Amino acid sequence: MSLTFASPDPAARPIHVLAPGEVTDWLSDQPDAVRARVSEAGFEGQAGRSLVVAGPDGRAALALLGIGDEGQRRRGRFALAALRRELPEGTWRIATPLDPEARDEAALGWLLAGYVFDRYADAAAPKAMLVAPDGVDAARIEAIAAGEAFTRDLINTPANDMGPDTLEAEARKLAGAFGAAIAVVAGDDLLAENLPLIHAVGRAATDARGPRLIDLRWGEAGPKVTLVGKGVCFDTGGLNLKPGASMGIMKKDMGGAATVLGLARTIMALGLEMRLRVLVPAVENSVSAASFRPGDILTARSGKTIEINNTDAEGRLVLADALTLGGEDAPDVMVSMATLTGAARVAVGPDLAPFYTDDEGLASGLMEAGRRVRDPLWRMPFWDPYEAMIEPGIADLDNAPSGGFAGSITAALFLRRFAGGAATYAHFDIYGWTPSAAPGRPKGGVGQGGRALLEVLPGIGA
Known part of the structure; x- marks a missing residue:
């Protein structure tokens, strides 16, 4: 896996990034042999089209990448990532002047194309290397790529090798690498520490894979930022057992935890000024005689009672206790990230991450940041009239309202009930998975929302 840029190299071969209207002008300055090769290949700057042109010695001398017209560019991202695997081994450079956003996107896409998940089978990584384009903050882009690779590795690892105990071990290694403090409350100690919902959801698993709350802290100055990630x-x-087709990729149900840990890795690697806290309720929602049941009424850390109408709506339960705990520290901003609802996927599909917040400034900042760093987001409403849908009457809250309407919104409203201790709260209902390969995003685990948050979190409270 190659997630770094090459050292500056005067012999690096050029990559020319061209739109359809730019090819003719570019060709006018090229030797006859190059013009003939491009004409023969029919290269006209079409979106996603690439061409490697050999020099007189028969070796690759330059490469062309077509990016299409403006409309085509809006339909995709990380075009340079697709080119990386087409290039032969060696050092390359981007020879076309790009605006800052396109330049950063190209640099990040190139590094993301170097990701491979090869824990269980050989997977060839691309051998072509890129000199960081002029003006790119190479260290920042490399830190972002490393954080994303960490997230992807956690999600892609199957549950037999990534249980709550393993997730804890990974968090401990991360803390050790960056000098962060870490504490873990596990098993029946969760009851003693008043984290009953985390215990209830995870108690059916074996003792070795029992429930736990991972609490990582780093930084001594700046805004107080708490990230909470669903670690199922x-x-x-649970007893409301999923059908087999729905259970097949449930190793990714800790995608929220993986994303906040990957974001934390990037924040710490860059040395950003903030008081960071990461809370991960890590559980396995298993089936045994100890499973929590439909119809149970559970009492949360906050004292609120919750009627269980579906044991498959467990993520909001473990997050509820973690959000309450996080709010007791009065952070400037608290963010929850979770692979929470199928309703979000029905609404916006796998590639777009919906988020919720009542803070207009944070919402506009996230939307703009997501566009700028190619981390697509879409704001959804905390729609107050739906509050009644999560109030069953027999208890304070219902974990799975009947009717099937507005499932992502009602889940977000449920979580907001536990996040009141934070000055500002945002919730991301992510998918955490790329169902089919795309440039820079192989099929499998993926982080969503982290890059946009990285842009806005340092300015919280300023």
Whole structure:
């Protein structure tokens, strides 16, 4: 896996990034042999089209990448990532002047194309290397790529090798690498520490894979930022057992935890000024005689009572206790990230991450940042009239309202009930998975929302 840029190299071969209207002008300055090769290949700057042109010695001398017209560019991202695997081994450079956003996107896309998940089978990484384009903050882009690779590795690892205990071990290694403090409350100690919902959801697992709350802290100055990630390492659905087709990729149900840990890695690697706290309720939603049941009424850390109408709506339960705990520290901003609802996927599909917040400034900042760093987001409403849908009457809250309407919104409203201790709260209902390969994003685990948050979090409270 190659997630770094090459050292400056005067012999680096050029990559020319061209739109359809730019090819003719570019060709006018090229030797006859190059013009003939481009004409023969029919290269006209079409979106996603690439061409490697050999020099007189028969070796690759330059490469062309077509990016299409403006409309085509809006339909895709990380075009340079697709080119990386087409290039032969060696050092390359971008020879076309790009605006800052396109330049950063190209640099990040190139590094993301170097990611491979090869833990269980050989997977060839691309051998072509890129000199960081002039003006790119290479260290920042490399830190972002490393954080994303960490997230992807955590999600892609199957549950037999990524249980709550393993997730804890990974968090401990991360803390050790960056000098962060870490504390873990596990098993029946969760009851003693008043984290009953985390215990209830995870208690059906084996002792070795029992429930736990991972609490990582780093930084001594700047805004107080708390990231809460859903760490359901495998979700059977509990007694409301999922059908087999729905259970197949439930190793990704800890995608929220993986994303906040990857974001934390980037924040710490860059040495950003903030008081960072990461809370991960890590559980396996298993089936045994100890499973929590439909119809149970559980009492949360906050004292609120919750009627369980579906044990497959467990993520909001473990997050509720973690959000309450996080709010007791009065952070400037608290963010929850979770692979929470199928309703979000029905609404916006796998590639777009919906988020919720009542803070207009944070919402506009996230939308703009997501556009700028190619981390697509879409704001959804905390729609107050739906509050009644999560109030069953027999208890304070219902974990799975009947009717099937507005499932992502009602889940977000449920979580907001536990996040009141934070000055500002945002919730991301992510998918955490790329169902089919795309440039810079192989099929499998993926982080969503982290790059946009990285842009806005340092300015919280300023």
